[in-house]
Amino acid sequence: MTAAAGFAAWAGAAVIVLADGRRGLAAGVGLVAVGFAALAWTAGLWLEGAILLVGAAVSVFQLLRAGPKEWGLMPPGSTPRLILAVVGGILSLWVAASVTTGPGAALRFASLAVLGLMAGRILQSEGGVAVLSAAAGLALALAGASGLAPNGGGLAPYLVGAIIAAGALLLPTAESRAA
Amino acid sequence: MQPELAVALPATGALLTIRLGLGLSISPMSLAVLLAAAASLALVVTFPPQRANRAVLSTWGLAGIAGMAAIAMAPSLDLVILVTLALALLQAVVAGRRSLAARLRAPALAVALLGAGLVFARSEGAPILATFAAVGLVAGLAAAVGLLPYIHEFDPDEVTAASPIAWIAFIGPILGLEIVIRARDLIPSAAAAFGAMLVGLGLLNILWGSLASWFSEKGASAWHFSFMADWGLVLCAFGVQVADGQAAALLVMYGILLSRLPLYLWSRQSVREKVQTDRPINLLGAAMLAGSAPFAGFAARVLLLRGATQLYWPLALVIAIGLLLWLPPSLRLGRSLGLPKGRQAVGAGIALALSVAIGLYPQPILSLAGL
Numbered sequence: 001m002t003a004a005a006g007f008a009a010w011a012g013a014a015v016i017v018l019a020d021g022r023r024g025l026a027a028g029v030g031l032v033a034v035g036f037a038a039l040a041w042t043a044g045l046w047l048e049g050a051i052l053l054v055g056a057a058v059s060v061f062q063l064l065r066a067g068p069k070e071w072g073l074m075p076p077g078s079t080p081r082l083i084l085a086v087v088g089g090i091l092s093l094w095v096a097a098s099v100t101t102g103p104g105a106a107l108r109f110a111s112l113a114v115l116g117l118m119a120g121r122i123l124q125s126e127g128g129v130a131v132l133s134a135a136a137g138l139a140l141a142l143a144g145a146s147g148l149a150p151n152g153g154g155l156a157p158y159l160v161g162a163i164i165a166a167g168a169l170l171l172p173t174a175e176s177r178a179a
Numbered sequence: 180m181q182p183e184l185a186v187a188l189p190a191t192g193a194l195l196t197i198r199l200g201l202g203l204s205i206s207p208m209s210l211a212v213l214l215a216a217a218a219s220l221a222l223v224v225t226f227p228p229q230r231a232n233r234a235v236l237s238t239w240g241l242a243g244i245a246g247m248a249a250i251a252m253a254p255s256l257d258l259v260i261l262v263t264l265a266l267a268l269l270q271a272v273v274a275g276r277r278s279l280a281a282r283l284r285a286p287a288l289a290v291a292l293l294g295a296g297l298v299f300a301r302s303e304g305a306p307i308l309a310t311f312a313a314v315g316l317v318a319g320l321a322a323a324v325g326l327l328p329y330i331h332e333f334d335p336d337e338v339t340a341a342s343p344i345a346w347i348a349f350i351g352p353i354l355g356l357e358i359v360i361r362a363r364d365l366i367p368s369a370a371a372a373f374g375a376m377l378v379g380l381g382l383l384n385i386l387w388g389s390l391a392s393w394f395s396e397k398g399a400s401a402w403h404f405s406f407m408a409d410w411g412l413v414l415c416a417f418g419v420q421v422a423d424g425q426a427a428a429l430l431v432m433y434g435i436l437l438s439r440l441p442l443y444l445w446s447r448q449s450v451r452e453k454v455q456t457d458r459p460i461n462l463l464g465a466a467m468l469a470g471s472a473p474f475a476g477f478a479a480r481v482l483l484l485r486g487a488t489q490l491y492w493p494l495a496l497v498i499a500i501g502l503l504l505w506l507p508p509s510l511r512l513g514r515s516l517g518l519p520k521g522r523q524a525v526g527a528g529i530a531l532a533l534s535v536a537i538g539l540y541p542q543p544i545l546s547l548a549g550l
Contacts, residue, residue: 102303111298119291128279132268135287139264142294146257148301157257164265171272173279 002042006106006113009035009144010092013117014085016130016137021072025133026063029056029165032114032137036144039107040158043147048158052140055162059136062169067129081124088116107147114141128173139164206360207549208425209251212353212432214547217244219349219436226441226526229448239273239340240349247353256297256361263323263354264290275341276334282341285322285331293319293358300365309369316362317376323358324351326384326410335399336451339444347406348440352413352432359417374418378494381414385501392508398450398515402443405468405508409435415498416483423486426550430479430541438467438475438534442516445527449517456518460527465513467534469505475537 012031019025033056040049074082096109114137121134143161146153205213220240227233246266253259267286271279296315299308318329324347325331331343339345362373388408395401409431416428442464449456470476480502487495519527537544 100299100302100304100308108298108302112295115291115294115298119288122280122287123284126278126280131280131283131287135264135268135283138287138290138294139261142257142261142264142290145294145298146255148298149255149257150301153255153257157255157261160258160261160265164261164268167265168268171268 002039002106005035005038005042006110007035008032008038009110009141010089010113010117011035013114013137013141014089015073016133017081017085017117017121018078019071019073020075020127020130021070022063022067022129023069024071024073025130026060027071029063029133029136029140030060032056032140033165035110036114036140039110039144040147043107043152045147045152045158048147048155051155051158051162052143052165055165056136056140058166059133059169063129063133084120084124085117088120089113092116104148107144111141111145111148114138115145129169132168132171132173136165136168139168204254205248205251207547208360208429209353209356211429211544211548212356212436213244213247213251215433215436216247216349216353219440220244222437222441222526222529223444226445226522226529228444228523231444235340239345242269243345243349247350250350250353250357253357256293256358256365259354259357259361260290260293260297263293266350270341270345273338273341276337277332277341281332285325285329285343286346288329289319289321289323291319292316292322295319296362297365300362306368309366310372312366313362313369313373313376316358316366317373317380320355320358321380323354324410326380326407326414327387330407333400333403335397335403339447344403344406344440344443347403347410348435348443351410352436355410355413355417356428356432363420370420374420377414377418379418381411381416381418382497382501384408384411384414385498385504386411389501389504389508393504393511398453399447401508401515402446402450402512405512406435406439406443408505408508409439411501412479412483416479416486419483419486419490419494421486421489422550423482423489426541426545426548427479427483427486429545429548429550430475430482430537433537433544434470434474434476434479434534437537438530441526441530442468442512445519445523446512446516450515452517454517455514456516457514458518460519460524461513461516463513463531464516464527465509467531468512469509470502473538474531474534475541476534478538478541 012028016028037049037053092113096105118134118138139161143158146157249262271282296312300312322329325343388404392401392404412431416424467474
């Protein structure tokens, strides 16, 4: 279960890296949230996981509500992004499962993979919506990673992460300013 | 305080602590920096730069102060990083000349690096993991503030609230302080590596910042690089993990907030008009920016050199040579102030007087910071 959740989070981050359309970005943010929520639930953090899902749901709704409804998955010239998604996942898996030890390998993998891929997406992207979607993913990953803290981190990081994820897509982008 | 309120506040605090994991407290050093930021904002709003809208300055300044207070009071590094991300997103809303992606790039990279450092710090395994964590935290700090090797893209004509100056000169001091303080608790086994990386990065920024400030073609860019040079001193001082080093870091941050930032804002109009003057006020401004006696920068430099000597005397020698690089760019920046008139002249006078007071008797500030 935890392995599947970690994989879902990485898959969501990979979709955010590979997609330019709003549907694709929404699917990515949703998958990242499902992955981290499931990881929180497996640790017994029911409320925390639910909060992450609610925050991501607002973000997904906002992505699907406005703008052109397209997936925009792997547009021409996206080979470097595909390589980033795959190599980022493999590197994170190696660190989480081999370099580090102890319980929580799936959460370590998901956290490192999503943080790395979202940073890559923000550095590479020029589009406002893609950058804000990546920022939402970053907030979800940071909130989820707080579960690695010795005392669990408490509810606050999940709440703040969910608020940021929900609010990020409400911000005006360069495209909407120009309109 | 009314009795009901006296009971209600601790009860609210307890509720926050239990339900949200929020223990609202602030360290003395953070409080000292937060007060300096508030004083800097008050100075700039009371004596606004030419063409600046006081309401806009107050709004964005107070939003920044609120964010800085949230960073200072956050009970964990997770929340510090999340609040930093929120601040970066809010700053992206300010209408600026750079694209949203360009403005979010460096802070988002900082958040990811800090997050990765946190994951490494909390993972079990080989001792090298603590060093990886230190690398992530130091790199994240540099990216958040906008230092070498992650200098934020700078547009000289951009409004200050939307520009990297907001990070390097206003939010940066409290953010840097919190990251350093919390990182020391998080990775005690890598304290030496953490300190060494801070010193190395600090020396690099001293060299690059001061030389770039000296030779940069555009006046506004010269100011931007001068903040980097000051941050080089702060990093060196944090890296020198003795009491004198921490005191030096605090005083340099006071210099950034109370001297360099207001002077930068007041000089913007004359920099745009390419006005250069050689009046006494310009020389005094240059002396303050260069850290000459009796200004606050001098006390900070003495403390830093004393701390570095305690740690490893050749380091003090290198820093002392680096300090000489402040003179030429400070003269240039002092001239670019133009001739302050009216409110700005009063503001510049207050900034100079504050710096002299701190330089001559820094003890009240150091005591406030618990040093």
